[in-house]
Amino acid sequence: MKIAITEHKGVKVFGLSGDVDMYSSPELRKELLSLVGKKAPMLLIDFREVSYIDSSGIATLVEGLRGMMSHGGKLKLLGIPERIVEIFSFSKLDKVFDICGTLDDAFKG
Amino acid sequence: MVVTVPSDPQYLCVVREVTAKMGQMHGLGEETVEQIRLAVDEACANVIKYAYRGNADKQIVVRYHVDPERFEVVIEDSGIKADPGAVMGRKLEDVRPGGLGIHFIKRCFDVFEFDARKKIGNRLRLVRYLKESNEDRNNGT
Numbered sequence: 004m005k006i007a008i009t010e011h012k013g014v015k016v017f018g019l020s021g022d023v024d025m026y027s028s029p030e031l032r033k034e035l036l037s038l039v040g041k042k043a044p045m046l047l048i049d050f051r052e053v054s055y056i057d058s059s060g061i062a063t064l065v066e067g068l069r070g071m072m073s074h075g076g077k078l079k080l081l082g083i084p085e086r087i088v089e090i091f092s093f094s095k096l097d098k099v100f101d102i103c104g105t106l107d108d109a110f111k112g
Numbered sequence: 113m114v115v116t117v118p119s120d121p122q123y124l125c126v127v128r129e130v131t132a133k134m135g136q137m138h139g140l141g142e143e144t145v146e147q148i149r150l151a152v153d154e155a156c157a158n159v160i161k162y163a164y165r166g167n168a169d170k171q172i173v174v175r176y177h178v179d180p181e182r183f184e185v186v187i188e189d190s191g192i193k194a195d196p197g198a199v200m201g202r203k204l205e206d207v208r209p210g211g212l213g214i215h216f217i218k219r220c221f222d223v224f225e226f227d228a229r230k231k232i233g234n235r236l237r238l239v240r241y242l243k244e245s246n247e248d249r250n251n252g253t
Contacts, residue, residue: 025157026121058212
């Protein structure tokens with residue numbers, strides 16, 4: 004997994020690529036929680052280049068979401084590939100996360 | 113087919129790759145392959161986390177038996193014995209970090225059983241029956 008942190012319209016975007024698994028999720032957790040701690044109003048995680056995610060990756064996202072919610076911030080997930088969306092829907096997390104199709108969608112509403 | 117990997121999370125990608133290839137070679141559908149890959153990965157991650165308590169110097173042995181009726185995976189370790197009664201995930205409605213892996217395993221495999229005859233470590237047997245159409249199963253019909 005690689006993480007590329009960029010900024011779009013003043014919002015930090017976590018661009019993930021590769022496999023988010025038990026091996027790589029500690030790095031994601033460290034980077035994500037570090038930014039969550041800065042209490043930004045919104046963070047975006049770009050999934051377009053993610054090939055795989057396991058329960059440890061999802062647990063990291065849930066932790067990040069809780070952290071953002073604790074200060075009234077939003078954590079949005081962008082461009083999740085279809086086969087990975089299925090994991091979110093099975094876990095009932097598609098109802099919990101704000102999932103956007105495109106970068107522009109993330110800034111609507 | 114047998115694959116032995118160190119109990120180091122960086123080798124989980126090897127297990128995933130082999131598992132997916134085994135599914136593809138035996139004609140399983142793409143969605144089924146994805147589910148099996150995730151389930152076997154989660155089972156091996158549990159070995160690392162719970163049986164070996166994060167010790168990366170141990171071994172995990174993964175055996176595959178596939179025939180027209182079943183896709184069977186047997187995962188062995190020499191770590192701390194699992195308590196089968198305690199192996200359960202969180203309620204899916206209870207949104208919090210952790211507790212999902214076991215759901216990914218059990219939704220995919222029809223049989224989830226620890227071999228009580230194994231004296232040291234664990235032998236987890238996972239079986240997915242292939243008689244019913246995978247499409248039907250995945251559609252929940």
